[in-house]
Amino acid sequence: xxxxxxxxxxxxxxxxxxxxxxxxxxxxxxxxxxxxxxxxxxxxxxxxxxxxxxxxxxxxxxxxxxxxxxxxxxxxxxxxxxxxxxxxxxxxxxxxxxxxxxxxxxxxxxxxxxxxxxxxxxxxxxxxxxxxxxxxxxxxxxxxxxxxxxxxxxxxxxxxxxxxxxxxxxxxxxxxxxxxxxxxxxxxxxxxxxxxxxxxxxxxxxxxxxxxxxxxxxxxxxxxxxxxxxxxxxxxxxxxxxxxxxxxxxxxxxxxxxxxxxxxxxxxxxxxxxxxxxxxxxxxxxxxxxxxxxxxxxxxxxxxxxxxxxxxxxxxxxxxxxxxxxxxxxxxxxxxxxxxxxxxxxxxxxxxxxxxxxxxxxxxxxxxxxxxxxxxxxxxxxxxxxxxxxxxxxxxxxx
Ligand SMILES: *Cc1c(COP(=O)(O)O)cnc(C)c1O
Numbered sequence: 001x002x003x004x005x006x007x008x009x010x011x012x013x014x015x016x017x018x019x020x021x022x023x024x025x026x027x028x029x030x031x032x033x034x035x036x037x038x039x040x041x042x043x044x045x046x047x048x049x050x051x052x053x054x055x056x057x058x059x060x061x062x063x064x065x066x067x068x069x070x071x072x073x074x075x076x077x078x079x080x081x082x083x084x085x086x087x088x089x090x091x092x093x094x095x096x097x098x099x100x101x102x103x104x105x106x107x108x109x110x111x112x113x114x115x116x117x118x119x120x121x122x123x124x125x126x127x128x129x130x131x132x133x134x135x136x137x138x139x140x141x142x143x144x145x146x147x148x149x150x151x152x153x154x155x156x157x158x159x160x161x162x163x164x165x166x167x168x169x170x171x172x173x174x175x176x177x178x179x180x181x182x183x184x185x186x187x188x189x190x191x192x193x194x195x196x197x198x199x200x201x202x203x204x205x206x207x208x209x210x211x212x213x214x215x216x217x218x219x220x221x222x223x224x225x226x227x228x229x230x231x232x233x234x235x236x237x238x239x240x241x242x243x244x245x246x247x248x249x250x251x252x253x254x255x256x257x258x259x260x261x262x263x264x265x266x267x268x269x270x271x272x273x274x275x276x277x278x279x280x281x282x283x284x285x286x287x288x289x290x291x292x293x294x295x296x297x298x299x300x301x302x303x304x305x306x307x308x309x310x311x312x313x314x315x316x317x318x319x320x321x322x323x324x325x326x327x328x329x330x331x332x333x334x335x336x337x338x339x340x341x342x343x344x345x346x347x348x349x350x351x352x353x354x355x356x357x358x359x360x361x362x363x364x365x366x367x368x369x370x371x372x373x374x375x376x377x378x379x380x381x382x383x384x385x386x387x388x389x390x391x392x393x394x395x396x397x398x399x
Pocket of ligand 1: 012071074075077103105150152153154179180181182203204205211213
């Protein structure tokens with residue numbers, strides 16, 4: 001059997017683009033000055049940082065002074081949520097609204113804040129993986145200081161009505177943050193159109209380097225520090241800047257934004273074919289809305305199997321995918337996202353997430369469509385649960 005190498009875990013991380021790597025190298029070799037230094041070598045780094053800030057701002061439709069660089073999406077989420085909580089506390093407001101299927105960078109920060117005395121409302125997610133602005137509206141109270149809703153979900157790829165939710169928050173004068181780590185560079189994001197006050201993104205999710213995050217904070221919205229130190233990032237994030245990484249992040253973002261239409265058209269075709277191909281397996285179901293969905297996201301539950309075993313066998317066939325999120329794999333708990341959309345435990349364990357990028361090919365999709373059903377069939381042939389289902393001792397959850 002010919003083994004093909006297929007990377008289909010682009011929601012976990014992406015390969016860097018050549019343009020991003022090329023943009024990074026001079027700042028690792030020759031132009032290594034500290035941007036805070038006054039001599040010209042340092043000033044070249046400072047200029048590069050400013051250029052990167054402008055490149056990102058143009059693509060988000062904001063001011064360069066509204067961009068803060070962080071060590072990644074997680075830090076950006078932590079800083080945004082904590083800042084809004086602190087600003088709320090100062091005004092005697094201690095209620096925060098979010099959703100049950102956020103990334104752990106948001107959920108675990110909220111958990112900490114709850115222990116510190118904040119009241120947290122996690123909105124239920126509809127079975128299609130989408131929450132509505134009406135849900136947000138009816139959860140807002142006079143003491144609400146923050147609404148944080150992710151732009152697109154990292155496991156099931158569903159896209160939320162961010163502009164509408166933002167409008168509700170604006171009307172009610174509540175700060176609105178969105179974790180746009182999965183959306184930025186993949187679907188058009190515009191902070192003005194989307195009515196957001198704070199937005200997080202992460203370079204390694206759009207072919208930039210790991211360890212570079214961006215936090216957009218609208219002018220006039222309070223931002224406090226997570227990391228104390230020097231005057232970098234206008235005093236809001238101490239520490240010598242990751243110049244090479246930041247330059248590469250800005251180039252990768254610019255490249256992704258410029259190519260969104262062209263990439264989306266190709267990736268969507270591959271995704272649709274992949275979904276149809278995998279749903280031809282009996283007792284399988286797509287997780288998350290099929291239309292309001294990131295172009296590259298496929299997430300399917302197969303009844304009667306374990307996602308972890310499926311991944312290992314697929315790896316042996318050269319296919320890299322995921323089950324649940326990268327952060328939770330290793331634990332035996334089913335994905336909190338699949339539970340949030342109402343999938344019962346027994347089928348939430350049997351999920352497979354495949355996420356495509358513009359670097360994937362039609363041949364790779366063909367290969368996945370050929371190999372996954374074989375592996376599922378093999379696992380079912382060894383599964384006691386599957387034989388119970390087949391013999392009618394248990395009933396199928398997925399018809
Ligand atoms: C990957 C991811 C993060 C974390 O970003 P890092 O840069 O890896 O810290 C946060 N939120 C979402 C939705 C993500 O997909």
